[in-house]
Amino acid sequence: MVVIRKNTPSYISVVPRYTITDLNALTLFLTNESTDERTEHFFGIESYANGILKINASGIAVDTESGQTFKLEILNGTDFVYLGRLINVDQNTDIQNYSKANQSTSIFS
Numbered sequence: 001m002v003v004i005r006k007n008t009p010s011y012i013s014v015v016p017r018y019t020i021t022d023l024n025a026l027t028l029f030l031t032n033e034s035t036d037e038r039t040e041h042f043f044g045i046e047s048y049a050n051g052i053l054k055i056n057a058s059g060i061a062v063d064t065e066s067g068q069t070f071k072l073e074i075l076n077g078t079d080f081v082y083l084g085r086l087i088n089v090d091q092n093t094d095i096q097n098y099s100k101a102n103q104s105t106s107i108f109s
């Protein structure tokens with residue numbers, strides 16, 4: 001599970017399924033698990049070294065709402081580079097003891 005924080009500079013670090021030769025060919029899709037809406041998100045690649053792909057996800061942290069969960073797909077054409085889940089939480093959320101019911105009240109203000 002990838003965790004990003006609402007309106008905070010965020011990065012996603014993943015281990016791709018195979019070695020990526022063309023970083024410009026990557027696309028990122030998020031599918032909202034509540035609405036089943038799939039959207040493409042534009043992102044910047046921070047680094048790709050030692051088999052770890054680091055993506056700048058600050059745009060995703062702004063475009064999504066706290067408490068939302070997503071299916072995360074990173075594709076190279078039609079081939080999966082990474083498939084997982086992503087959650088956006090409030091800045092003050094204790095992710096070690098996360099419960100959607102106990103999400104910080106600042107999301108309701």
